[in-house]
Amino acid sequence: MFAVLKTGGKQYKVQSGDLLRVEKLAASAGETVQFNDILMVGATVGAPFVQGAGVQAQVIDQIKGDKVIHYVKRRRKHSSQRRKGHRQQLTLLRVTEILEAGAEASGVKAAIGAGSVSAPSGAAPANAAKDKVSAGGDDLKKLSGVGPAMEKKFHEAGITRFAQIAAWTNEQAAAMDARLGLKGKIEKEGWIAQAADLAKG
Known part of the structure; x- marks a missing residue:
């Protein structure tokens, strides 16, 4: 098979x-x-x-x-x-x-x-993202330069909360940037710092 x-x-x-x-x-x-x-x-x-x-x-x-x-x-x-x-x-x-x-x-x-944060065992990343969003995921569109299409890409990669983005290392941010084809946008827009502020509420 x-x-x-x-x-x-x-x-x-x-x-x-x-x-x-x-x-x-x-x-x-x-x-x-x-x-x-x-x-x-x-x-x-x-x-x-x-x-x-x-x-x-x-x-x-x-x-x-x-x-x-x-x-x-x-x-x-x-x-x-x-x-x-x-x-x-x-x-x-x-x-x-x-x-x-x-x-x-x-x-x-x-x-x-x-470059992703660990997903739950035995669940497809897309399904896991949907479950997290329905359970109260953050509005990632609050990050500068992030629209509905970009937010959807994040959800498909299992990223639904500001705390996940704020916890990225430089290596993880570079891997996510390459994976989603962002062309350095994570660093240019300062998403990690923005996410850290937004995560604090």
Whole structure:
């Protein structure tokens, strides 16, 4: 049996026993995590996700990808050039089990990005976000530059309270910035400081 899961904005077709490299997850080597955003299990296609399905995997190691060189050169008089290297942080996993149903009751830690605050076990990030909002999540639109669309992105990433944003480290903020494609907006707008003030009430 195979499944198609979604994580880090990418889709992966996996079978039990497969080795998988995904964008860095908030998990340590030896831990078992569960992916809940499942697009397909066998011939069953989700809309948008297959309800109750999940893919469990064991974290083998936190690694870095191959170096990518970014080189820019401007020709003509007074030319300039710049060369930068980058190695993406990744998590190496081994798929252990594919669940067609009952994933929400498995009790296994949900697989979330390293820049996110931990989500409840056995719940899809999107569903967890909805539960938190209905239970009284903060109005994230109070942050400068955050509208309904951006607030929705935060909810899908499991961020529903100012205290979560205020607790980000620089590394976590950079990871969330890259994950949501914010182009440095977290730092430019000073969301962490704003969130800290708003969290105080």
